[in-house]
Amino acid sequence: MRHRAVLLLFSLTLPAALHAQPATPQRVSKSATDAPPAAGTTAGTLSAVVAAERAYARDAEARGMRDASLAAFADDGVVFRDRIALAKPYWASVLAPGPLFRWAPAWGAASASGDLAFTTGPFTYRNAPGDTAVMHGQFATVWTRTANGPWRVLVDVGAMGPATADAPATPDATPAPTFVPRTLGGGSVAPAGGASSAAVAEGQRAMLIVADRGLAAAGRANGAGPALAAVAATDVRALWPGSAPAIGRDAAASAVSAYLARTPGAVLELQTSEARVARAGDLGVTWGTYAVRANGAVAEQGAYLRVWGREGGGWRVLVDALSPAQ
Secondary structure, three states: HHHHHHHHEEEOOOOOHHHHOOOOOOOOHHHHOOOOOOOOOOHHHHHHHHHHHHHHHHHHHOOOHHHHHHHHEEEEEEEEEOOEEEEHHHOOOOOOOOOEEEEOOHHHOOOOOOOOEEEEEEEEOOOOOOOOEEEEEEEEEEEEOOOOOEEEEEEEEEEEEEOOOOOOOOOOOOOOOOOOEOOOOOOOOOOOOOOOOOHHHHHHHHHHHHHHHHHHHHHHHOOHHHHHHEEEEEEEEEEEOOOOEEHHHHHHHHHHHOOOOOOOOEEEEEEEEEEEOOOOOOOEEEEEEEEEEEEEEEEEEEEEEEEEEEEEEEEEEEEEEEEEOO
16 A cells, blocks of 8 residues: 555554654655646546556555555655655665555545645555454555656555454455545636746645644644644544544544543644645645643654645645654
């Protein structure tokens, strides 16, 4: 599940990792503001993204996660382990063939400009071939594409949780969910006053960073669950460790609140590391580091990923994912 590899936000959420040293944000280049690829229908673009996801998953089964991820990631793609790091150097350091992931996309969307997209879905994880002990979870992958180039993984996040209805019946089988496309609602931000589309995209990126930091501040003041509900799309997916994907504002808010309630007095602190926005201005993504603090001490830390869509003139959260440090 190539998503696991991307940001490797695929962080396998293991309790021992919760006391790692704080992650150091690392800024990367903004490839989503490069020249846009040739235009096409949004449906056709999303089909190509889904095909790339499935091809990545097949390649991982055939050659292993390391080699498949080296081929699938963008040069500026990142992974989350104990810090945010470039994905290709990370995967190059992993002994072949790498961990055994199986995954498939179930939901996603692509920008009208054909340069940014995301997918989510179920995955399984085993430590070694023949293992009957199978772990389950949900991933979110962000894809990027420059002019006339192939789709590449920009960020990938995974959260371990219970098996869902679309989980495979046998340990070595691949999940096979029915893919449901998500239509984006508020894109195609037209340049004004002679501004270039790149300048418009950069302006939207600045607004997205403000939205991401505003959500973090609201979470500290009012609680992370209610803050998320206030800016989430109606069909938001919350992919947080230990639970099934929470779909919808109320379910997402409850899942986030329940996760933090495990630590008495917990406050979620987030620091934005990067943001990307599609040329069309209809899709964006932010990621960064987080810490759960209680009584002045850090109880947990790691990385987060948010996928945003423009609706009604503003940014709304489509996917909210948390990945504890490994």
